[in-house]
Amino acid sequence: MSLHILKPGLQTTIQDGGRPGKLRWGLARGGAADTVAMALANLLLGNPASHPCLEVTLTGPEIAFTTDMSIAITGAHFELTLNGASLENDTVIRVQAGDRLRFGTLQSGARAYIALAAEFAIEPCMGSLSTHVIAGFGGVAGRALEAGDQLPLRNCRIEKIRRLPGAYRLDYGNRPLLRAVAGQEAHHFLSRAQQQLYAGGFTVSPQSNRMGIRLDGPPLPGENLPQQVSSAVCPGTVQVPPNGLPIISFVEGQTIGGYPRIAHVISADVHRLGQLTAGTVLNLERIDAEGARKIQREKAHLLMKLPDLL
Structure with missing residues (x-):
């Protein structure tokens, strides 16, 4: 069970709630840049709010799935397709083995979050899977994902289809x-x-x-x-x-x-x-x-x- 990265996008990384409480030792929290968008994606799937997910920045990836599972995408709005069919943010999406998820043109915002009804089978670093991009540790070898990466998964599951209520859908169209x-x-x-x-x-x-x-x-x-x-x-x-x-x-x-x-x-x-x-x-x-x-x-x-x- 894994995710196969066909195209990585500009900077797609594994992120979670980061490493809070370590500033005294010179270590920034890191983790998701938009913790609210990450939490919304995770809560849609019944995950803890800071469950590890993929953070997509400005240009999105193309991903192939090797197992059946549910995912949710929140945050920045991209043109999204699954096997060529259009998708929307803020809803539970069921994928099957062989499916391909593709991120197209960025429409608003900067970072999207792909939450999984699954766990990454990756060893944590200092209590977190988050990738510290600048320092180069955590995630996958401390770097952004690359074409050809295989991200191992465990405990994959299917969740019922549900959508975020309107008040929880993030809008980045206005002047912040x-x-x-x-x-x-x-x-x-x-x-x-x-x-x-x-x-x-x-x-x-x-x-x-x-x-x-x-x-x-x-x-x-x-x-x-x-x-x-x-x-x-x-x-x-x-x-x-x-x-x-x-x-x-x-x-x-x-x-x-x-x-x-x-x-x-x-x-x-x-x-x-x-x-x-x-x-x-x-x-x-x-x-x-x-x-x-x-x-x-x-x-x-x-x-x-x-x-x-x-």
Whole structure:
């Protein structure tokens, strides 16, 4: 029982919930770039929310199945076909031995997730199957999948056909809004620098990756910023280097940084970073810590009640 990778796409990797709790040792969490999209695909199949799956980035793969099983695809919208017949996101799909799944043109978003009603028969690394792309470990030899790879499976099963309720279907067609709280050094920036950050004039740079989302636009003024020692950063931290162009730390980002931290994307919105493509115009909205906690509780509650709705 296996998946046969006929065409790998730009960067298709095995991902799960990553390796949380290891920042103190210099190891980023890693894992899925969009944890909500991954959770939705897994919950459709009755899996735990962070069950290992395939993360597809910008250009999708072509995959042959050697056994009968169920799958689900969420996140970015591609033109999808199974043996030439069109498929949709957000529903349980039954595949049979010999079937071929193909990803075509990307329509919206950046990353899709293929969840399996099965387990990868692969040895975990530091408690996770997630591929740390930049450091080169986990997954399949620490790399993106390549044509010819055979991914061994076990415990394959068939699930009943069901769809995500409308309120849970992700839409990436609108200009993204990222909510943020003040960063540790926000008070050192001029008020006009903070106003500029939240005015919505930045776009996502093509130089962005799983380590960080780089922003292009008018540089933020940085007059009289004090020198600082390297300090903790984590996914969502917005740092401002000397060139004035913000960098948002992401899932494989460094664990300490020496640039002032002007803001921090709230935990409930960090997953949205995983769906940004080059040239996307961002809106940043400043909220307070209590507002951030409220949004996080509400999003967690939505995911918790989803299994009862399926």
